[in-house]
Amino acid sequence: MSHKRIPKRKAAIAVGGVAALGAAALLLPNANASQSNGDAATPRTFKSNDVSDVASMLASQLGDAFAGSYYDAANKQLVINVVGNNSNVVNQIERAGAVAHQVQNSTAALQAAAKTLKTDATIPGTSWSVDPKTNEIRVTADSTVTGDKWNTVESTVKNLGSGVATLSKSAGTLKTFVDGGDAIFGGNARCSLGFNVTAGDGTPAFLTAGHCGVAAAQWSDAQGGAPIATVDQATFPGNGDFSLVKYDDPATQTNSAVNVGNGQSVQINAAVEAAVGQQVFRMGSTTGLHDGNVTGLNATVNYPEGTVTGLIQTDVCAEAGDSGGSLFTQDGGAVGLTSGGSGDCTAGGETFFQPVTTALAATGATLGAGDAGAGAGDAGAGDAGAGGAVDPSASAADPGAVDPGAGGGAVDPSASAADPGAGDAGAGGDAVDPSASDAAGAGTGQNATHHKSHRKHQ
Template identity: 75%
Template sequence: MSHKRIPKRKAAIAVGGVAALGAAALLLPNANASQDSGTSGASVKTFKADDASDLASQLQNLLGDAFAGSYYDAASKQLVVNVVPGDNNNVIVQAKKAGAAVREVDNSLAELAAGAKTLKAEATIPGTAWAVDPKTNKILVTADSTVTGSKWDTLESTVQGLGSNMATIKKSAGTFKTFVSGGDAIFGGGARCSLGFNVTAGDGSPAFLTAGHCGVAAKTWSDTQDGQPIATVDQATFPGDGDFALVKYDDPATVAPSEVNVGGGKTVQIAQAEEATVGTQVFRMGSTTGLNDGTVLGLDATVNYPEGTVTGLIQTDVCAEPGDSGGSLFTQAGGAVGLTSGGSGDCTAGGETFFQPVTTALTAVGATLGAGDAAGGAGDQAGGAGDQAGGAGDQAGGDAVGGDQAGGDAVGGDQAGGDAVGGDQAGGDAVGGDQAGGDAVGGGDTGTGTGTGDNTGTGDGTGTGTADDSGATQSQ
């Protein structure tokens, strides 16, 4: 996908060329209602990941000090809530009535936070990171390939000093670094990054979020290499309490819709900012590697980069490479979750990647997602149908969009089954070319499909889509 100058009146999220769409999978929203899972304990229910995240936030407030974290079990589609032993039977009963699976654990959130504080005081070593893992009810400590000799000994002894049931430690084959590079996408001072999410600044002006280490690398940014600047950094935090920057568009007339460009002419509408939940599937878009997916592994992560320590991040197994910094992390239902910070590895070997939570960044810079006349179903949308960004592309009443699909709750590119992003897909509610099943409309490599959009907007509008046989690879 080549980069084009952002028009004066419209600035879509410019996240760069899509190197490989087919590697990622993207669900679109299913029915909102939870249902009984049939497991032991009749009140345990199954949830969509986004609904589980909402319930987890509510139960954290309900349980108070008894709450020791939660995670989403993707296999059973259940929300698992940790509680510490104590006189809290009443609130546990309420949590179970809400449909959560409740389990007793040894470590409270306060004890885990104290352990992280000890790690910070005694083992702040470049190339190390730690995050709370509610699945194990421990702190997950990771050391990259540079942590050897006395550095490793210090880290290992500190972890052991926390107690056998408090933390685990593992080695990473790569090196922790921020994913900024020279190249294409958004450019500033010889650096290349990726735009995260369009926002409205506190003074009402159009702006976008990206990584803080991008914001401190250059003051002005362009959408073409060596091009004229289109935006100027207003605020940037890195290192320290986060990795985020607010960059204001220079033209105050710019309309910056709340959507992510996932390549192939398809977009996903971003409806709200939401907290990450361990165990949920998330999707990252970046200018180097395009669209990739993975799972949230830990929260409140501390990462010791060569440039300094950054706290409060999200740890995932989504891959990333230089140039992806600042790119958007989002959910199946269009929830803005994070901004790409850094990590180890690449999209060939894999690795760990850390993200700045969007909710924290928005609060810190005083911004809100989207533009007043572009978000919430306005702008280029028509009553929830047609060429809209609520599920990326041309929709027809089903839960999906994309080229070359043969079913399956999906968007775009060369996949052969499952809830996915990518064409040539087999199985379930989809819209696009080359379809052979599911609640779908479409046909042929060059055929068109029409249908009723029913998942975003304000009404039952209709739209038309042309299948363009978009495949796994898009040119940059």
């Protein structure tokens, strides 16, 4: 295919595709407006983007009494777990507008249990994270964990003691999701672009999955096209799954918006920390827009290629080709980059994401154009359809039907979803060896997902 250069036009990086699970409007103006009634004993209502800051403040104030937190989305309240029944601790929590919840396991106890799991149960196909809603570690083993491997995991969980951890079996296979979001191509691989950023040296760049960054050094925005970006840094496996890819043309304008289809996009305002219970949206080149909730933080995932730590666990679905795509909130918070998981968007499953905040800190990058290109005021101007509500169900049916920034050409990513095909390693939900998948090709559906963003393929 001919290569389409993008200097001087917005690289309207459809920061990941938010897959709507049949939810109502994606953008609900003022739906999460923070309120305070002035009564310290009455819980405040919080925007989901704000709870992590309050939780962090309370964690530093409460010390060992703090045992985790989560967002009660139904009531828009922040719940703080505490060990013991100290009235002073409860008063501090209530003065901050949060809800105190007494639990059994301290943070230290759960951290010690996680260390035991790392030592005794680091087996490919397993994962674990702390679930603050149950105050336990949630351990999952996929369909490949059988026989002695299953017995090892099961006995390790049991030996942690009652009420410390739970073990469940996943029908799918834990794997990285090669191919993805707004499609980008490297060698024979396809990935999704996550978010446009400005590198520490002021040059335009984007973030994508680290397993995409180690698969190929150069990336294109069209299958078989000339390279437009080069990998600068990549981490995978290990302490994360992220890579920074710099655009080869320094005139590229890195717009900070996520294309959600039908001519609309979500302006990305800031990188935010994930909170358990928070509603999030994912965009990917294979499956388009989907939504779900954060279910765990600081997750450890044992992929076939190695162990990755520090991930966000969600119940959002994803499939091969969605790797690197963006995870964000309805009010414009950049949350994560698609890493991997199990299941698919037909039967459902779980997906893990690299926190954007960690990736930015590690690479020295900042969201959006900064001084290198279009400013925040320009980013996405007019892309969001006058700021109106977005209908994710329509977007899910035809994710990215219009790409306002892609030279005016209509894009039908559903073609990629319908034919995740040849190159989408893992077609049919089988176990995927990302290295093999990378070689296996960027199948036929790859052209179909070139939105305003560029993503990196694993």
